[in-house]
Amino acid sequence: MKYGLWLGIVGLLLLAALIWYSQRDQGASPPSTLGTNSETSAPSSDGTSTESSSSSEAAGSGQYLTYSGDLLIGSGRRLLFFHAPWCPQCRALEKTIQERGVPDGVTIIKVDYDSNQQLRQQFGVTIQTTLVEIDGSNALIERYVAYDEPSISAVSSHFNLK
Known part of the structure; x- marks a missing residue:
C-alpha cells in the first residue's frame, strides 16, 4: 500500500x-518584429516614434532600452544585447553601459536571454553577452560576444561606434 x-x-x-x-x-x-519599452516611446510631430532612455546618458545621447513586443521604429544603429540577470559578465557590461552611457546615434536593446529563445535562434545567439547589430529591416549585420571583455568600450571598439 x-x-x-x-x-x-x-x-x-x-x-x-x-x-x-x-x-x-x-x-x-517574441514576434518577428523588434520592440522597445513602451513606457519610453512617444510619437513625434512627423508620426515616427522617439525613444528616451531610462538609463544614464552621461557619455552620449544614445539609448539603452528593454526589449518588448512593440514595433521598433527608429533610426541610427541598433544593437541587441542578449542579457541574463544571473550572468556576472552581463551585469558587468550593463554596469558600464549605465555608467558611461551609449554612444550618440546608437540604441542598445537589452533582450532577456532566457525568455527569448526564438530571437536567439533567429540571430544565432548561443551565449549571454552577445550583441547583435541589426539593420532597418531587422536583419543581422554582425554578431559580437563581449564575454571576455564586458565593457561598453570593447563593444564600441568592435562595432566602431563613436
Missing part, C-alpha cells in the same frame, strides 16, 4: 514538472 502511494506521489510530481516545463516559454515568444 505504501509503495503504491509513494509511486503515485512521484508520478504526480513528475507530471507537474513536465507541465510546468512545457508551458514556461508560452507567452514569452
Whole structure:
C-alpha cells in the first residue's frame, strides 16, 4: 500500500514538472518584429516614434532600452544585447553601459536571454553577452560576444561606434 502511494506521489510530481516545463516559454515568444519599452516611446510631430532612455546618458545621447513586443521604429544603429540577470559578465557590461552611457546615434536593446529563445535562434545567439547589430529591416549585420571583455568600450571598439 505504501509503495503504491509513494509511486503515485512521484508520478504526480513528475507530471507537474513536465507541465510546468512545457508551458514556461508560452507567452514569452517574441514576434518577428523588434520592440522597445513602451513606457519610453512617444510619437513625434512627423508620426515616427522617439525613444528616451531610462538609463544614464552621461557619455552620449544614445539609448539603452528593454526589449518588448512593440514595433521598433527608429533610426541610427541598433544593437541587441542578449542579457541574463544571473550572468556576472552581463551585469558587468550593463554596469558600464549605465555608467558611461551609449554612444550618440546608437540604441542598445537589452533582450532577456532566457525568455527569448526564438530571437536567439533567429540571430544565432548561443551565449549571454552577445550583441547583435541589426539593420532597418531587422536583419543581422554582425554578431559580437563581449564575454571576455564586458565593457561598453570593447563593444564600441568592435562595432566602431563613436
